[in-house]
Amino acid sequence: MKSLKMRVLGGAVIVMCAAVSAATFAATIGPAGTSFSATGSIITSTQFYANSGCGITVSGVVASDGSYAQINSAAITDGGVCGLPVLNGLPWKLVATSATTFSIENFGFGYAISGLGECGPSTINGSWNVAANTLTTSNQPLGGKCTVNYLSIKASPALTVSP
Template sequence: MKSFKTLVCVSSFALCFGAASMASAASITPNGAFTTDPGTIVVTSPSSGGAPITCGITFGGTVTAGVATITAASLTGGGLCALPTLKNIPSPGWKLTATGFTPSTGAGTGIVERVGWTVVFPPSNCGAGTINVAWDQATQMLTAANQPLSGNCSVQSLKVKAPTLTLAP
C-alpha cells in the first residue's frame, strides 16, 4: 500500500511538472527602441455611455532586460478617439511583461500594467490597472479581449502588430 501511495505521489508530481514546463516564462527581445504598426483598440467608458468606441492605436517604447515599457501611444479615428489623455504615458509608461511562452506553438501570454485614461467631458476616469494580453509569434500580433478597468471602463479588444519584437524562452 505504501508503494502505491508513493507511485501516485510521484506520478502526480511528474504530471504537474510536465504541464508547467509546456508553457515557460518568457522575455521580450531585442533590447532597444520599438514601435508597433497601426492597430485597433476598442474601449468602453462612461464617456461613451458604455458603447464600444473603436480607435486606431500605435505604440512606441523600449525593451530593457526582457520587459517592454510603452512610453508613447497615438490614438486616431476622430470623435471620442481624440478626447482621452492616457495615464502614465510617457512616464512611467505602460509596463508589458511576458508571463509565458510555448515555443512549439508560438503562443505567448503577458500583462500590461498601469493602463488607463481620462476624459474631461463627458467625464471618465479609467484605470490605471492591469490587462492580460496574448502574443502570436507567427503574426507578431499582441491582442487582448474583454479586460475590465476601474471607473466602469474596459478594453474590449486590442490588436496591434509589433514586427520588431519576439518572445524568447
C-alpha cells in the same frame, strides 16, 4: 530552540522555491535594448460611453535584460469620437508572462470631456501571437467601471519571446 531554527530554515526554503518557480514562468522579450513602435486598433468603454473602434499607436523600448518592454508613449488615432479617449498612466510595462501571454501594467485612459470617466491604471492581460507579431486582448476591466473591449497592436520591428 532547534525546532524554531528548523521552522525558520524551512520557511526560507519555501520562499526561495516560490521565487524560483515564479521566475521560471516569465519569458524574455527580444531583441533586448531595441526601440519599437506598434499600431493597431482599440475599443474602450465606460458606464457612460463606448467608442466603436479607433486606431492606436505606441512606442517604447525593450529592457536591456529582456525582462519587459516599456511603452513610453501611446495615442489614440483617427478623427471624430476617437479624439475623446486619452491614454494615460505612461509608461506602461509590457511583460511576457509566457511565450503566448502578456500583461500590460499601469494601463489607463480618460476622456477629453470631463464626466465620461477616468479608467485605471490597471493591469490588462492578453495573448501574444509571435508568428503574427501581434498582441491582442479583449474584455479587460479597468478601475473606474471601464473596459478595454478590444486591443490589437503589431510591433515594428518584430519582437521575439523566449520562454
